[in-house]
Amino acid sequence: EDQVTQSPEALRLQEGESSSLNCSYTVSGLRGLFWYRQDPGKGPEFLFTLYSAGEEKEKERLKATLTKKESFLHITAPKPEDSATYLCAVHNYGQNFVFGPGTRLSVLP
């Protein structure tokens, strides 16, 4: 059964303190790995799609990387507006999407 785990469950950072979020997955066949950001009470907002090991994508203060078993979301010099829950999901060849439980990020000014 395909599974996605994320760590840590919650993370508190000071503004400007860089860190990384982890997404570990086991999937029968990976079509893509997605990162989303979700604010409380709102729908997830797409950040990145990664397709193969070694791939990296960047957007502002965020950088996502992918290996054969995990993905990292690196946050460089975060700001309070980066506070949100970050969700990782895999898309498998069975056309199913499996989401992780998320990492709750708080960035303090």
Added chain:
Amino acid sequence: DSGVTQTPKHLITATGQRVTLRCSPRSGDLSVYWYQQSLDQGLQFLIQYYNGEERAKGNILERFSAQQFPDLHSELNLSSLELGDSALYFCASSPRLAGGQDTQYFGPGTRLTVL
């Protein structure tokens, strides 16, 4: 604003009842996805439609059904409701079948409370 609309925003009903949730995708998007998000289960993929046809099924209960109409809007029908069906239900849309370069755009969700 993602361009995906969902109605109603909130729905309160009783156990055993049936409800219909509605989703209008972004203009031009052919794929619609339904998700359930609860505190204990996280975000769960339910079902995907592409241009009116069912394309993928996830953890959707037999009491739940969905359809996509010719104008591409979609409805999720939940019947014989149980307390455990209380959750946020999200719809997302994308231009083509997922698996390519598609991004899923999520709507604001419908919060269902079953009493």
